[in-house]
Amino acid sequence: MKKSERAQILRHIPLVGLSVIWAYPVIWTLTNSVKSTADFYSAPWTLPNPVHFENVAHAWVQGQLGQALLNSTYVTVVSVVLILLFAVPAAFGFARLVLPLPALLGLAILVPLMIPSEIIMVPLFVMFRVLGLLNTREGLIALEVASGVAFATVVLTTFFRSVPRDLEDAARMDGAHSAQVLWHIILPLAARGIAAVAVFESVFVWNDYFGPLILIQKPELFTVQLAVGNFSNFYATDQVVLFAGLAIAIVPPLLLFAFLQRSFTDGLTVGLPY
Numbered sequence: 150m151k152k153s154e155r156a157q158i159l160r161h162i163p164l165v166g167l168s169v170i171w172a173y174p175v176i177w178t179l180t181n182s183v184k185s186t187a188d189f190y191s192a193p194w195t196l197p198n199p200v201h202f203e204n205v206a207h208a209w210v211q212g213q214l215g216q217a218l219l220n221s222t223y224v225t226v227v228s229v230v231l232i233l234l235f236a237v238p239a240a241f242g243f244a245r246l247v248l249p250l251p252a253l254l255g256l257a258i259l260v261p262l263m264i265p266s267e268i269i270m271v272p273l274f275v276m277f278r279v280l281g282l283l284n285t286r287e288g289l290i291a292l293e294v295a296s297g298v299a300f301a302t303v304v305l306t307t308f309f310r311s312v313p314r315d316l317e318d319a320a321r322m323d324g325a326h327s328a329q330v331l332w333h334i335i336l337p338l339a340a341r342g343i344a345a346v347a348v349f350e351s352v353f354v355w356n357d358y359f360g361p362l363i364l365i366q367k368p369e370l371f372t373v374q375l376a377v378g379n380f381s382n383f384y385a386t387d388q389v390v391l392f393a394g395l396a397i398a399i400v401p402p403l404l405l406f407a408f409l410q411r412s413f414t415d416g417l418t419v420g421l422p423y
Contacts, residue, residue: 175399181389182208182396189389201389208380208393216369217376218401224286224372225354228293232350233343235298240305241331245317261299266359274363284367292360297350304349308342309335348409352402373398 181189183204184197209215239258248254273292274283282288312335320330336343361375371379377394 175403178392178399179396182392184389186387186389189392204389204393205397208390208397211390212376212380212394213368213371214373214376214380214394214397217371217373218397220286220370221355221373222401224289224293225351228290228297228354229347229350231290231294232297232301233347235294236301236305236346237336237343238331239298239302240309241327241335243302243306244309245330245335246327258299258302261296262303270359270363277364283364284370285364286370289360289364289372292364293354293357296357296360297353300353301346301350304346305339305342308339308346311342312338344409348406351405355402 177194180197181193183200183202185201188195188197242248243251243255243258277283277288277292280288282291316334316338317330320334325333356374357372358374358378361372362378365371365375368376368379377398380391380394
């Protein structure tokens with residue numbers, strides 16, 4: 150075996166270990182969601198035999214997860230679209246334009262990432278109550294957008310800086326202004342990076358429990374994470390139904406990642422040597 154092949158195998162060993170560590174709880178949740186209660190307590194580490202899909206149906210109905218999934222989907226899609234609409238021009242400005250007080254503007258972008266969410270819980274609740282945005286999807290979307298723009302801007306700035314300046318300079322020599330450069334040059338070349346950020350933000354918004362917990366009290370407006378949390382309080386002793394509810398909550402992000410896996414991995418490796 151060649152030295153390069155041995156080095157490649159050694160590099161893959163920790164990656165395989167991390168994959169097992171990540172996949173194990175997901176697989177364990179999915180398998181236990183379709184077991185009988187007796188099998189769950191007697192053989193929690195085995196595959197389900199037979200498969201009890203009625204657990205999923207029971208969790209869907211009793212936890213009102215159908216409406217919660219619709220709420221989460223709506224909030225996630227609108228939030229991610231708005232985050233990108235704000236973050237893309239901001240990142241382009243940091244990456245390509247000469248901005249006044251760039252250090253101060255950069256600090257303003259980083260500050261939201263430094264503040265623990267627990268510190269601003271009460272001020273957020275008071276502010277949204279005064280604005281009349283409690284128990285509204287619009288209020289939750291506004292909070293998710295405000296929370297996600299900073300991260301998206303920082304990451305997209307790195308992607309935009311990786312785009313060769315020669316193409317931009319050639320476009321400007323032909324008379325293109327900044328908006329045309331962004332639309333026709335930067336966005337197509339950074340599409341994979343934007344897709345990676347979109348996946349990140351989708352998972353963040355979908356899995357957010359803190360924001361809905363502050364703003365939403367009406368059951369018909371619960372997101373899936375809030376519904377599962379509320380559902381677990383009533384079915385804490387019926388573990389298989391609880392696992393079925395958790396399985397319903399984690400399947401959409403898994404499907405999203407599977408669908409956009411290539412764009413996600415390519416976006417993360419932009420500029421890395423091979």
